[in-house]
Amino acid sequence: MIRVEELCFQYDPKQGMVLNGISVEIERGAYVGIVGSNGCGKTTFVRHLDGLLLPTRGQVWVEGMNTRDRDLVSKVRQMVGMVFQNPDNQIVGMTVEEDVAFGPCNLRMPSREVRKRVAESLELVGMKRYARRAPHTLSNGEKQLVAMAGVLAMGPRYMVLDEPTAYLDPVGQRRVLDVMGRLNSQGITIVHVTHRMDELARAHDIVVMDGGRIVLREEPARVFRRVQWLRDLGLGVPVVTELMWRLQKMGRKVRPDVFTLEDACFELSTFMEAQDVRHNERTGSSASNCKHRA
Amino acid sequence: MREPVPRRLTASTEHKTPEARSQKNQYPVPPTAGYPASSDQYPASSTMSHIGQYIPGESIIHRLDPRVKIGSVVALSLLILRGDLLWLGLTSALIMALVPVSRITPREMARALRPVLFFFVLLFMLHLLFTEGTPIPPFPSWPVTMTYQGLFMGIMTTWQFLLLIMSASILTMTTSPADLVCGIERLLRPLRLLGVPSHDMAVMVSIALRFIPTFLEEIDRIREAQAARGADLGSGSLIRRIRSAVSLSVPLVLSSLRRADELALAMEARGYKRGPRTYMRDLSMGRADYIAVAMMALMTSLRLFQAYS
Numbered sequence: 001m002i003r004v005e006e007l008c009f010q011y012d013p014k015q016g017m018v019l020n021g022i023s024v025e026i027e028r029g030a031y032v033g034i035v036g037s038n039g040c041g042k043t044t045f046v047r048h049l050d051g052l053l054l055p056t057r058g059q060v061w062v063e064g065m066n067t068r069d070r071d072l073v074s075k076v077r078q079m080v081g082m083v084f085q086n087p088d089n090q091i092v093g094m095t096v097e098e099d100v101a102f103g104p105c106n107l108r109m110p111s112r113e114v115r116k117r118v119a120e121s122l123e124l125v126g127m128k129r130y131a132r133r134a135p136h137t138l139s140n141g142e143k144q145l146v147a148m149a150g151v152l153a154m155g156p157r158y159m160v161l162d163e164p165t166a167y168l169d170p171v172g173q174r175r176v177l178d179v180m181g182r183l184n185s186q187g188i189t190i191v192h193v194t195h196r197m198d199e200l201a202r203a204h205d206i207v208v209m210d211g212g213r214i215v216l217r218e219e220p221a222r223v224f225r226r227v228q229w230l231r232d233l234g235l236g237v238p239v240v241t242e243l244m245w246r247l248q249k250m251g252r253k254v255r256p257d258v259f260t261l262e263d264a265c266f267e268l269s270t271f272m273e274a275q276d277v278r279h280n281e282r283t284g285s286s287a288s289n290c291k292h293r294a
Numbered sequence: 295m296r297e298p299v300p301r302r303l304t305a306s307t308e309h310k311t312p313e314a315r316s317q318k319n320q321y322p323v324p325p326t327a328g329y330p331a332s333s334d335q336y337p338a339s340s341t342m343s344h345i346g347q348y349i350p351g352e353s354i355i356h357r358l359d360p361r362v363k364i365g366s367v368v369a370l371s372l373l374i375l376r377g378d379l380l381w382l383g384l385t386s387a388l389i390m391a392l393v394p395v396s397r398i399t400p401r402e403m404a405r406a407l408r409p410v411l412f413f414f415v416l417l418f419m420l421h422l423l424f425t426e427g428t429p430i431p432p433f434p435s436w437p438v439t440m441t442y443q444g445l446f447m448g449i450m451t452t453w454q455f456l457l458l459i460m461s462a463s464i465l466t467m468t469t470s471p472a473d474l475v476c477g478i479e480r481l482l483r484p485l486r487l488l489g490v491p492s493h494d495m496a497v498m499v500s501i502a503l504r505f506i507p508t509f510l511e512e513i514d515r516i517r518e519a520q521a522a523r524g525a526d527l528g529s530g531s532l533i534r535r536i537r538s539a540v541s542l543s544v545p546l547v548l549s550s551l552r553r554a555d556e557l558a559l560a561m562e563a564r565g566y567k568r569g570p571r572t573y574m575r576d577l578s579m580g581r582a583d584y585i586a587v588a589m590m591a592l593m594t595s596l597r598l599f600q601a602y603s
Contacts, residue, residue, distance in 0.1 A: 052563055074565055082563040089553045090560035092497075094472050094504045101574035106565040111576040118574060132350070136507035150564060 002026040002049060002080070002158065002189075007058035009044060018044050020212040021058070026191060028157065031184045033200035033220070034193045036209035037234035042193045045209065046160050049191065050080035063157070078107060080158040081151030085166045087143035088135075096122070096138070096146050097131040103154040114153075121152035125179050141172020145179060152183070159183065160191040165199065177202070197224070198238035201260045208233065221257040240264035247271075347406075348470050355396040355468045359583045360477025367465045369590045373597055374457045381597060382453065389460050396468045406463040407456070414452050421448035475500045476573055494568055501557070509546070516545050 002025070009019040019041050026032055036042050047053040048060050051067035060067045062076050084090045093099030097118050104114040122128040125145040135143060144164055151159055161180065165173040181202050184190045192203065200206055206223045208216040210233050216223060223230070227237050227245040237245070238259045244267065247254050254271050258264050350356075355363070374385050393403055427443030466474070479496035486492055520541065579587075 050563060052559060074567075077563060077565045082560075084556065084560055084563075086556060088508055089556035092501055092504065092557070092561060092564075094475075094500050095470070098472050098500070098574065102561075102566070103564040105571045105573060106567065108570070108572050111573060114572065114574045134507065135504065136511065147560075154565065 001028060001061075001063065003059075003061040004048070005059045005061070007045070007048060007055045007060060009041075009048065009053065009056045011044075017056070018212055019048075019055075022212075022214055024207065024214055024217065026158070026189060028189055029184075029187055031181075031190045031202055031204045032192065033203035033206040034191065034209060035195060035197060035200070035206060035235060037195070040209045041212040042209055043162055046082075046162055046191060046193055049158070049160050050082050051076050052082070074107070078154050079156055080160060081154060081156035083144070083147050083151055083159065083161040083164050085163040087140045087147060087167055090147050091135045091143060091150075094134060095131070096127065096133050096135065096149075099135065099146055100149045100153050103150055107154060117153040117155070118149075121149040124152055124183070125149045126175075139169075139172055141168045141175050144168060144172065144176050148176070148179060148183075152188075156188065158189040158191065160193075162193045163195070164192075165194070165196070173199075195235070197230075197236060197241075198259065201238075208235070220259060224259050225257050227256070347467065349398065349402065349467050350470070351397050351468065353395060353397040353468065354582055355392065355464065357580075357582070358468075358586060359577050359579050360469050360473040361480055361577060362579070362583045362586050363465050363469055364474075364477050364481060366586060366590045367461050369594050370461045371458055373593060374454050374461075376601075377597065382450070382457075384593075385457060386453075389457055389464070392464055393460070396464055398464065398467055402467070403460065403463065406467065407459060410455075410459055414455065417455060418448040418452045421451055471503050472500065473575070475503070476575060476577065479573075480577060491568070493571055497566075497571075505553075509550070512546060512549060513542065516542055 004022055004024045004026075007019055007022040008017050010017045022045060034042050034046065044053065048055060048067065049062070051060075051073050054068055062079055065072045065076055065079075067073070067076055091099050092102050100118045100121055101114050104117050109117070118131075119128065122131055125148050127142065127145050127149060130138065130142065130146075135146065138146065144167075148159070148161075148164075159180075164176055164180075168176060177199060180190055180192065184202070192200065194200065200220055203220055205217060206220050207214055208223065208230075215233075216226075224237050224241045227242060230237055236242075240261055240263075241256070241259045244254050244256050244258045244264065248256050252271065253274075254267055258267050370385060370389070373381055377385065393400070422440050422444040423438050425441050425444030425447050427441035429439040429441055430445065469477070475496050478499075479492050482490060482492040482495070520538075525538065525541070
């Protein structure tokens with residue numbers, strides 16, 4: 001478990017606090033999404049989780065280890081892996097396998113163990129075939145998968161991803177999200193920072209940040225229900241959620257806590273079937289279209 | 295399941311691409327079902343083609359320990375530079391034999407030598423024209439005369455340099471940059487006693503090599519961005535060209551600094567600290583390596599014996 005207690009942080013004593021007393025617990029095996037508008041301190045916050053930044057006030061405990069403890073820094077970083085936004089600027093190696101080996105080599109593992117871990121983690125993210133490739137021949141999505149493999153090779157229990165899809169095209173985005181879901185189902189705790197709400201359909205919990213504070217922590221369905229409130233914070237909700245919300249405001253009887261395209265299609269089709277006979281023909285065909293697309 | 299078919303630019307390099315090689319090692323096809331195989335179409339080494347580009351392969355020379363190869367190139371260079379005609383002939387024969395043994399085609403070798411062609415011509419002309427001696431008959435009264443001695447010296451020196459470049463090219467064409475860095479690091483390791491940080495140097499060199507193509511892409515992007523805004527690059531007077539080079543380098547330097555910042559953070563997050571670390575490959579000497587070392591040692595000691603007896 002990662003426990004954050006009353007975390008305050010400022011980059012520069014002359015300026016104000018960037019984080020104002022954050023307290024949160026992240027359980028093992030969870031998938032936590034962190035959202036918030038630009039400059040609300042998301043990145044600053046998650047950089048405390050593996051001791052890249054140290055709190056000005058307050059404590060961060062990772063599995064009972066305080067990140068302030070200089071002797072434990074290396075252990076904490078092994079336990080909490082970090083994937084950054086820019087896929088290019090976190091790849092060190094001349095080839096994919098060299099890069100994945102970077103972490104284990106820093107931990108001074110013997111060569112045989114390093115090779116085993118490199119093969120395993122590349123397999124896990126589906127990049128094994130690219131082991132000998134030079135990083136610049138990969139797409140951004142693939143680079144991000146390599147970065148994730150590099151973290152996995154260190155054997156982490158937690159994986160913090162700071163807007164991992166920001167530089168990616170839709171295909172790369174989907175691949176990265178799929179791998180994140182798969183890793184989570186294998187027991188790795190995921191902390192996913194993003195400003196795209198629709199990426200968080202898989203999350204168990206969503207933490208909403210504003211002005212250096214945590215303002216809400218709920219399961220996605222409950223968070224997405226507060227469409228107007230999220231808008232006031234400068235955050236959007238998934239398009240389908242917004243559609244349902246608008247339909248409900250118009251007085252239609254639909255569930256507002258829908259946030260995946262599949263659920264939306266199901267919800268819409270059942271709603272339309274319940275409509276009067278006059279619309280049946282038209283709506284029936286459009287609903288089946290929708291089902292087909294999903 | 296979509297069967298990804300790697301497409302290659304040229305047929306001649308087809309059997310030498312990294313994927314072909316890794317498929318030979320029987321890596322299972324990864325679960326990419328449902329995703330377009332985006333970078334499968336990407337030519338493995340299209341943006342980089344410079345002197346002695348690594349050509350993946352499985353020849354006996356490819357499989358030699360990088361330390362042995364580096365040591366052999368150093369020894370060969372000494373033999374080439376300090377040898378007489380006999381030694382020059384011997385090393386020539388050896389290097390000429392090594393090219394086909396390394397499965398390097400003459401065309402690949404020629405491509406590696408092309409960038410230094412001008413240098414060879416210059417070297418030859420300098421020796422030919424500026425060596426004292428017996429003038430060559432047809433033009434005895436020119437202000438600058440060609441001499442027989444000059445012709446001989448020119449051929450000798452050019453030949454020597456040709457051999458040097460060829461032996462270095464065989465090394466870099468048959469050794470992946472990663473192996474090369476690893477080999478150099480191992481060879482420099484004894485110097486750690488004198489305070490040479492060989493581990494840190496290896497990391498530095500490999501990061502530098504890794505970012506060369508990234509920077510080339512970046513330069514292209516900046517140039518395109520400026521051209522799209524109407525900048526006229528690469529033409530006009532010298533001053534204008536220098537000015538456009540400056541306008542290209544300022545954004546490049548700034549973005550590199552930002553990259554360096556982020557990279558440092560990412561390295562820290564992955565537990566990097568200065569000092570000893572381990573390596574993915576452990577270099578081990580096989581029978582071929584010992585034979586190669588023995589051959590080089592024999593040749594070098596013969597040359598030393600000849601010199602001091």
